[in-house]
Amino acid sequence: MQVKICGITDAAAMQAAADADFLGFVFFPPSPRAVTPARAAELSASLAGGPQRVGLFVDATDDQLAETLAAVPLDVLQLHGEETPDRCAAVRARFGLPVMKALGIASAADLEGLAAYVPHVDRFLLDAKAPPGAPLPGGNAAPFDWTLTAGRTIPRPWLLAGGLTPGNVAEAIRVAGAPGVDVSSGVEVSRGVKDPDRIAAFIAAARGA
Numbered sequence: 001m002q003v004k005i006c007g008i009t010d011a012a013a014m015q016a017a018a019d020a021d022f023l024g025f026v027f028f029p030p031s032p033r034a035v036t037p038a039r040a041a042e043l044s045a046s047l048a049g050g051p052q053r054v055g056l057f058v059d060a061t062d063d064q065l066a067e068t069l070a071a072v073p074l075d076v077l078q079l080h081g082e083e084t085p086d087r088c089a090a091v092r093a094r095f096g097l098p099v100m101k102a103l104g105i106a107s108a109a110d111l112e113g114l115a116a117y118v119p120h121v122d123r124f125l126l127d128a129k130a131p132p133g134a135p136l137p138g139g140n141a142a143p144f145d146w147t148l149t150a151g152r153t154i155p156r157p158w159l160l161a162g163g164l165t166p167g168n169v170a171e172a173i174r175v176a177g178a179p180g181v182d183v184s185s186g187v188e189v190s191r192g193v194k195d196p197d198r199i200a201a202f203i204a205a206a207r208g209a
């Protein structure tokens, strides 16, 4: 079971998430979890081995990606906007890093859309679609119907995201058949502020599922 804790902004959250497989830094300024590349580098400096560092970008330009990567070493690029398969291929080729493509899922038809991405991405992150009027394309504490992925073969490694919490993650894994999970809001005390105890509880619940 792979676990990603997304939207890390402080050292206490970094420490609590040290047992996760992936840590996410949000490089999308409108997010309450956004960090500068310099801040992410500072936080990363305390990481000896351990989780892979994921940079979350939303329709980023090559310049933004290059500037970020010049400041902070990242292991995975999470593309959480409207990036097309061709754009994923171009990012992967130019920056030489694994690409995790986030896609909003609301129906079985949305899952059919994964096929076009398969040759160009290394992993999927299946999230809810942003609720109407939401200011962010993700990180909205919104779940999708977990039965949509039940019994289906997803043609790449994948993480389940959207509205997960320490209290529902075990059930989500069971129903969705997910091999990994990703959380942001569900381990926060207030929007954008992570709670180390909830992070630890989430990792334990996911691993125990």
Ligand SMILES: O=C(O)c1ccccc1N[C@@H]1O[C@H](COP(=O)(O)O)[C@@H](O)[C@H]1O
Pocket: 006, 007, 024, 026, 028, 031, 032, 033, 056, 058, 080, 127, 136, 137, 138, 139, 140, 141, 142, 161, 162, 163, 164, 182, 183, 184, 185, 186
């Ligand atoms: O977390 C954010 O602020 C964010 C901003 C823009 C795009 C994606 C974002 N977060 C990602 O969304 C999933 C689901 O979040 P939540 O657990 O429902 O709050 C999260 O795991 C991030 O990968």
